[in-house]
Amino acid sequence: MKKEKVFLLLIFLLAFFLRVFRLGENPYNFQKNEVFIGSSAWSILKTGKNLNAKTLPLIFQYFEREKERHLPLYFYLSVPAVALFGLNEFSVRLPSALFGALTVLLVYFLTKRLFKKSISLTASLLLAISPWHLHLCRQASPAIISLFFILLGVLLFLKKKRVWAALVFGLSLLSFSHHWLFVLFLTSFLFFWKDWQSKKEKKAWLISCFGLFVLALLLFKLAAQSNALIFSSVFYDEFLSDLSTLEKTMTVLENYFDNLSFKFLFFSGDTYINHGVGEMGVLFLSSLPLVLIGLYQIFVIRGKEKYLLLSWLLLSFIQASFSRFSPDSEKTLAAVVPWMILTAIGGLTFFQGLAKRKKGLLRFTIYAFVFAIFAYDLLSYFHIYWVHYHKRTQSEPESAYKTLLEKVKEKKAKYEKIYITNAIDGAAVYSFFYLKYDPKIFLQEKGDRKQFGKFFFDPFSPQKEEKKTLVVTTPLVGGPPGFEKKEEIKVLNQSTIFVLWEN
């Protein structure tokens, strides 16, 4: 019993370390939504209002843009982090990293309730080092938060704390809209899966879940929110308008099954740069045999726990299948839990089978061989993440904002007006973040994405007569007439992102 706790503690510490170590530096590129979360949290901390001057809002929007709406939980979670560690990359990513590490613990407790102890320790260890989970934990990802609450919800449900479970599921709904269908399906599944003691109990669960959903939907102005969800779907996407309904349906089915393809799982993963390292799958290739053994075992073993695991896996890709960009490792993040448990089951079956059948030197050789392969895979992954991916993200265009704005910050006193291009999306919010602009002043000035203080963003046309002006453009356009080129801002792969002009 005691040994187990020590192991668990060690696993948690490993998970925590892997998620927090140099969190602000890798991934090097700070994405627009991360900057947006940071800036909003900063503003809420200082003024109680977000950048659109709404007091404690439930929906966050990029300035006045209508389409993109963000659920609030991550924003509020990052407020204390920003309060403690200041406005920087680290604090914005910290909620992800922290909740991610805690998810590792929850996987242990959940698996222990469903299966054997040894499986639960292995599953949590696997999640601690999982490229899929680790990758999203190291950026501000609401999916990580949502997964944490889903796991907590299921755990509380199994511990018969139903009201708490329903509330916690509600929190998950508040963090990530791409998990909505999954939560809906999962709570319905739990309803059918559980042997209910009394009708009253059954009813209470039904009502509390249903109530939460209605509440969530009302709260978040279903109409506006689901518009964004629907319009990114295969059926409404203008890029796919040539396809017939039958073809679209087939595309959705194909998207769904792509989540089960060897390519996504073991070879290339999510190829979007912010969702994966691009050189490997979301699971370790070396774990492929274990995953297959685990899948086989799950069909063969008795008990109804396996249905929870299988349904969890199969339900987790449904909502994402309707999206044009598929498979998406963030939208289908919930699948990581069953995959880890399956791998753990497979691994233990394999090693127990080995222990029973083979003896002495042969067994030792097989052990050594298996561990060598896994160690090699692990080493490759950490190498790719810390060397290749670190460099790759330094070449992302938005990485240039940091360099640019540090320069601007140094010299901003020199200028009366500063114009910054919006060619790399989010100029205003990046400027706000990196200049640590005072939110009170920002709100007083009624700042928006076009202008605050002496900063102006696209579209603009600086005049020759305006003296002491700094203009930042992309290299694709020349400087304004009468201005002199001062310097260029480059990213790691030597491509120029910004050019600074002054007169």
Added chain:
Amino acid sequence: MGKLNLQKNLLLLILLLAFLLRIIKVGSFPPLYTDEASFGYNAFSLLKTGRDEYGTRLPVILRSFGDYKPALSSYLAIPFVAVFGLNELAIRLPSVILGTLTVLLIYFLTREIFKKSVISYKLSVISSFLLAISPWHIHLSRMSMLVGIELFFMTAGIYFFIKGVKEKAGYLFLSSLCFALSLYVYYGTRLTLALILISLFVVFRKRLLQKKKAIFLSGLLALVILIPLFLTFLKNPAILTARVKWVSLFRYPEVRGRIWDAIGFDAGMPPLFVRFLHNKPVYYAKDILRRFLQHFSPSFLLFQGDQASPFHIWGMGVSYLVFYPFLLLGFVEFVRHFKREWWLILFWLLIAPLPASLTAYTPAANRSFNLVVPLQIITALGLVKFFGKVKKGLQLNKILLLFTFLFLLNFVYFLRQYGYITLRKIPREYRFGQKELVRFITAKADDYDQVIASEKATGYIFFLFYERYSPEKYWQEAEIDTTLNDFGFEHVLGFNKYRFKRNFDWIEEEKREKVLYVAYDEEIIGDEPVGYKLLKMIYYPNGQPGIKVIAL
């Protein structure tokens, strides 16, 4: 007695279905593909002169387009060409007939492998039904593309081998005959067959020891049959690797490029460490594994299939979506109730995609065609086990009804995609319109001195085929450029009035009177360039202009 009759009738019905699905309209659909035209013309040439298109006497390997195809397919077509003349039906009939017989063979084979099991009969009937309706098997049986015929000989060889081992040793001779013949059909068999033989010997090693003499003699028989093949290889060893060399994974820079990119990130790190992580053995092994697994992924099986022409059925994988859950269930049941003899199916399953995995073109429906048999058997196992678990009665009937409905829906979807959509989406990959084109030009050719054609739009072989051109005349007139192109093919420059240009460029073309120009619509800009007359436009089924013929 009555039961036996029912069984027989059911099997006959399945065979009839298989035959109908393979024979109906096979003379006109799909359009004749280049390789098929080559087998057909060679069969015609062999029939008329005893020599192939290049004048070689009774070849066992056809030089064809420089890729040296094994010749048995052409020989098998000879009687049909003799009876029906040189046309699509005649040259596809061997594939159609042997494809239908494979459906029968899978029944007997499954029966044999699962002999001791109570579900043996159900499993065999369902397997053969699944093969009869398999999109993959239907498509490749309706074309004369080698692998359909190869699969027949391979399956027959395996079946007779098992029979020979378990029953009369005489079957072993039939088996070695089939195996030997399969080598005369398809290049990939050299690898597949070697591995299959090893597996057979491993699986049946105990029983084989009791039949040493028969094994030795049947092996001898195979060697005798293979003498002509060996002699050809000895005479020209290049043939042995002619095709392999061109499609091999190792010829393409993709993997090396990936290593190069990876090393690029590691400037300043210890070279030994960088080598340890990014090296050819590891990267190639991963790539081969990746390609191997592609053949088992939902994308290939259910949605995309093989994207290469002429194996691509638009919007369709190589099998049916509704059977996929049963395939997965089949795998589970297969492992759960594993018997020693089932090793064979497992080995077959794992060997089949291997040749394809070593090439740069994956997933491939033709090179991995052997997979179609074990996949149907495993799907059948899943089906039998699933419906075996459902209690008999109303519930079973309901599920069966629903399942049948879904299957019919899926089947209709396949027929629609295969017979209607594909030619509207990708007519060019199927060389649509060649027959019409050749007919038109042949009729007009007398009025012109020369016909200059873009090789993209047509090919010499279609003219030989549809004109039933005299082989003797062709031998004298053919001008051949033997330098191989990027895909390893030679180029026939022309014969008689016909000139075929590999890099047809309308702007560069010296425009002369009394010359017919044939090219894809976009290769000659404008319907009627100044002074020219559009004599013929071949339209694709989707109404798009395809190939055009113009003259001054």
